[in-house]
Amino acid sequence: MREEYRLKYISNRIFLIAVIIFLYFAEEAVRNVLLELRGEETMFRACIHVLIALLYFLVVWFGVVLPYRRSELLVRRFLEGYLTESRDFAEVFQSPSMKRQMDEIEKILRSPKMIDLNKRQAQYLALQNQINPHFLYNTLESIRGEALIAGLSGVADMTEALAKFFRYTITNVENLVTVQDELDNCETYFLIQKYRFGERLQLHVDYDSEDWEDIMGCRIPKLTLQPILENSIIHGTELKVDTGNLRIQFERTQDRLLIRISDDGVGMDEETLAKLNRKLGRDGNELIHGEERKGGIALANVNSRIHLLFGEEYGLHVYSVPQKGTDVEVTIPFQMD
Amino acid sequence: MRQEVFRMERVTYLDKGSKQLEDFNLQIYRGEIMGMVPIRAHGLQAFLQLMQTNMPLYDGHVYYCGERVNSWKSTRRSVNRIGVIDAHSRLVEHMTVSDNIFVLRQGFRQNLIKNRLLQRQLAPFMEDIGVHIPADAYVDRLSAFERVTVELLRAVVAGYRLIVLHEIGTVINGSELGKLYEIMHHYAGQGFSFLYVSLHLEEIMEVCDRVALFSSGRIQKVAGRAEMKSEIVQSYTIEFDKMIRYHMGRRSAAGKNKKAVLSLSHISGEVLTDFTMEVYEGECLVVQNLDEQVLRDILSVLYGDRKPREGKLCVGGRPIRPASCRDLALISADPTRTMVFQGMSCLDNLCMGLSRRVPGIWKNTRMKNSVKREYAEILGEDVFVTPVEALGDRQRYQLVYTRVLLQKPKVVVCVQPFRGADLAHRVFIWKMMEMLLDRGMAVVILTINLADSMSLADRLIRVGKEGIVQEVEKEAFGSLSIAAPWMDLYR
Numbered sequence: 001m002r003e004e005y006r007l008k009y010i011s012n013r014i015f016l017i018a019v020i021i022f023l024y025f026a027e028e029a030v031r032n033v034l035l036e037l038r039g040e041e042t043m044f045r046a047c048i049h050v051l052i053a054l055l056y057f058l059v060v061w062f063g064v065v066l067p068y069r070r071s072e073l074l075v076r077r078f079l080e081g082y083l084t085e086s087r088d089f090a091e092v093f094q095s096p097s098m099k100r101q102m103d104e105i106e107k108i109l110r111s112p113k114m115i116d117l118n119k120r121q122a123q124y125l126a127l128q129n130q131i132n133p134h135f136l137y138n139t140l141e142s143i144r145g146e147a148l149i150a151g152l153s154g155v156a157d158m159t160e161a162l163a164k165f166f167r168y169t170i171t172n173v174e175n176l177v178t179v180q181d182e183l184d185n186c187e188t189y190f191l192i193q194k195y196r197f198g199e200r201l202q203l204h205v206d207y208d209s210e211d212w213e214d215i216m217g218c219r220i221p222k223l224t225l226q227p228i229l230e231n232s233i234i235h236g237t238e239l240k241v242d243t244g245n246l247r248i249q250f251e252r253t254q255d256r257l258l259i260r261i262s263d264d265g266v267g268m269d270e271e272t273l274a275k276l277n278r279k280l281g282r283d284g285n286e287l288i289h290g291e292e293r294k295g296g297i298a299l300a301n302v303n304s305r306i307h308l309l310f311g312e313e314y315g316l317h318v319y320s321v322p323q324k325g326t327d328v329e330v331t332i333p334f335q336m337d
Numbered sequence: 338m339r340q341e342v343f344r345m346e347r348v349t350y351l352d353k354g355s356k357q358l359e360d361f362n363l364q365i366y367r368g369e370i371m372g373m374v375p376i377r378a379h380g381l382q383a384f385l386q387l388m389q390t391n392m393p394l395y396d397g398h399v400y401y402c403g404e405r406v407n408s409w410k411s412t413r414r415s416v417n418r419i420g421v422i423d424a425h426s427r428l429v430e431h432m433t434v435s436d437n438i439f440v441l442r443q444g445f446r447q448n449l450i451k452n453r454l455l456q457r458q459l460a461p462f463m464e465d466i467g468v469h470i471p472a473d474a475y476v477d478r479l480s481a482f483e484r485v486t487v488e489l490l491r492a493v494v495a496g497y498r499l500i501v502l503h504e505i506g507t508v509i510n511g512s513e514l515g516k517l518y519e520i521m522h523h524y525a526g527q528g529f530s531f532l533y534v535s536l537h538l539e540e541i542m543e544v545c546d547r548v549a550l551f552s553s554g555r556i557q558k559v560a561g562r563a564e565m566k567s568e569i570v571q572s573y574t575i576e577f578d579k580m581i582r583y584h585m586g587r588r589s590a591a592g593k594n595k596k597a598v599l600s601l602s603h604i605s606g607e608v609l610t611d612f613t614m615e616v617y618e619g620e621c622l623v624v625q626n627l628d629e630q631v632l633r634d635i636l637s638v639l640y641g642d643r644k645p646r647e648g649k650l651c652v653g654g655r656p657i658r659p660a661s662c663r664d665l666a667l668i669s670a671d672p673t674r675t676m677v678f679q680g681m682s683c684l685d686n687l688c689m690g691l692s693r694r695v696p697g698i699w700k701n702t703r704m705k706n707s708v709k710r711e712y713a714e715i716l717g718e719d720v721f722v723t724p725v726e727a728l729g730d731r732q733r734y735q736l737v738y739t740r741v742l743l744q745k746p747k748v749v750v751c752v753q754p755f756r757g758a759d760l761a762h763r764v765f766i767w768k769m770m771e772m773l774l775d776r777g778m779a780v781v782i783l784t785i786n787l788a789d790s791m792s793l794a795d796r797l798i799r800v801g802k803e804g805i806v807q808e809v810e811k812e813a814f815g816s817l818s819i820a821a822p823w824m825d826l827y828r
Contacts, residue, residue: 070411074410077396088410252338253339253366254341258364270555270557273555274555277359278359278360281347281396313346317362319362319557320557324558327558
């Protein structure tokens with residue numbers, strides 16, 4: 001017998017009892033109908049028995065079986081890694097203590113600690129070789145000063161951009177920033193990369209001019225765009241021989257902000273893409289089972305933070321065509337200060 | 338600010354345990370004509386079904402008009418007010434245009450139907466789009482274009498905010514498609530949204546604002562109007578185009594033989610009058626039917642369903658009865674469904690092509706084994722040990738075309754061979770037809786859309802209700818206005 005059908009589980013025992021009671025009512029109903037046909041029982045009594053059997057079935061089916069099934073589905077999905085919320089269980093809690101248990105789990109998963117942990121990881125990712133920030137700023141300023149004295153304006157600009165990038169990444173501690181801030185940081189990051197790639201790398205920003213102000217004022221999690229842009233350069237355009245084009249497109253709908261970061265780099269095959277999107281859909285795996293992240297760390301991190309802050313309806317989705325390029329679509333609820 | 342009319346967010350949908358959609362993301366905006374090219378069509382039907390009906394999802398959410406209508410957490414099994422128009426009519430036959438548009442509409446409360454009032458109500462809609470279809474005309478008498486227009490009007494009147502047009506190019510000819518695009522743009526301007534599903538990127542580039550590339554239950558890429566012409570989107574059709582360019586060069590070197598193998602003389606049917614055509618040995622003739630009813634008339638003659646009012650059908654110069662003539666083979670539209678017999682083994686399915694030539698084939702195990710050995714090269718060994726029900730679409734196409742090969746007819750008539758086939762299958766069907774031509778058979782392609790068929794053609798005839806409207810030899814193909822990237826080879 002399959003594990004889920006075994007009688008060691010209380011639910012199966014209850015189900016068995018319910019079926020036995022139903023069979024009893026059904027047998028009574030059939031017997032009374034037959035007796036009525038033979039004229040040994042009144043029509044009224046036969047109808048009552050049929051009605052009781054039907055009513056019992058409907059009550060058990062809609063009041064117990066279907067809610068139980070839904071509750072089971074939600075728990076199974078939670079174990080698969082999907083982030084369910086306590087309110088999803090609102091109509092299907094099996095007992096008050098189970099409700100409390102779910103509330104507690106949700107509290108832990110959505111605690112500021114968890115969000116902070118993810119943010120820290122993002123900072124760490126942005127600064128793989130993190131060193132004391134003050135020491136870093138001072139050193140960079142010194143280099144800039146030396147460069148200016150020596151008339152090396154290129155080196156001075158580059159150093160300034162690097163210092164600006166580090167300052168934004170490390171010192172701003174709030175969770176949400178404006179799109180304008182994020183875009184500025186992306187441009188700083190891009191400027192640094194330009195020193196390395198020269199004209200081989202181009203950045204384009206597209207938007208609807210009517211919505212520009214609204215879009216720039218929209219609040220999004222800090223370090224959302226830069227890690228994706230970095231990913232596009234490292235895994236997309238860097239591996240390409242020709243000029244690499246990066247495009248950031250903003251689109252606003254009635255309740256959401258869509259940001260698409262595209263590259264025309266090497267793309268990825270269908271299997272890798274499917275795996276990546278699956279991973280982005282089930283980031284609960286990591287929170288619940290403590291699964292280690294293997295590959296696509298930056299995207300998974302950004303996605304986790306968006307899920308934790310705004311819910312699982314928002315997040316990242318990746319489109320890719322091998323040898324042609326990759327698009328990462330970020331969906332965030334539209335909210336301003 | 339754009340308004341979303343429809344959105345699927347990370348939808349994974351299973352049907353009987355098989356994954357139809359996986360991490361499927363798509364959004365359609367208000368007043369937008371969105372295109373969709375099925376590169377691999379697996380899951381496309383499930384997607385269209387899910388748009389209309391909120392079936393239980395494995396994962397993800399569906400939103401329509403700003404409201405969440407389906408979610409993996411809870412399914413209402415309700416129906417979304419989204420209209421779908423495809424090759425098959427969804428109108429109620431034997432009822433008039435106005436009945437279909439107004440009376441069958443949800444919420445129509447009048448007990449007494451006032452036809453004149455309905456006609457008056459319909460008139461402004463018709464004027465609006467510049468089409469004149471009589472309100473009291475019965476829908477089974479309408480041409481394909483009129484039928485599609487009526488279905489579109491029905492959706493508009495019913496207040497559907499999103500209308501899906503699925504492979505409409507297979508039932509409407511080029512000039513009518515242009516008119517349909519005008520109507521779509523007109524309603525898009527009024528805030529209606531469209532999803533235009535077509536295998537032909539050329540069609541989509543003509544009418545759509547954005548295109549989504551659908552492949553095996555996923556969206557691989559969404560491209561805007563500017564990106565549609567880019568290499569990324571074009572690369573999907575490039576393989577097909579390259580192959581056609583290569584083979585066209587080869588076929589143009591083939592000689593012409595002017596001996597007629599199939600002739601239809603002075604055929605008249607329900608709408609068709611005095612239609613005469615001849616097909617020559619080894620040639621590929623494309624017959625474009627400018628009207629769907631004309632196609633039905635020609636088919637009923639070829640299938641022998643109905644005796645034509647006038648005229649006769651000859652193969653090899655002799656009048657024939659189509660049902661018993663082995664020199665004439667017909668491959669019907671959607672052959673993977675209509676021409677593969679369930680419950681029979683693959684070998685028996687294959688041997689049906691031989692049954693007229695060798696009457697005792699069913700008991701002749703030696704011959705059957707010999708057929709198996711010979712055709713295993715084309716079909717592969719696996720096909721013979723796989724139940725017919727478990728065969729994939731590709732294997733089914735192979736089985737049907739190989740059966741015709743075994744029959745060795747003089748002429749093969751293919752009815753809309755590319756209809757319903759995705760990009761990968763189109764390449765395959767094309768190769769199978771080329772194989773028939775290489776074996777010296779004449780191939781007649783009955784079609785409405787020319788885009789794919791013309792690549793094989795030696796001659797084109799256009800047929801209307803009054804018979805042949807235009808005949809074009811290969812040398813003059815360059816003058817045709819067909820939206821296909823390889824047409825420049827003819828020019």
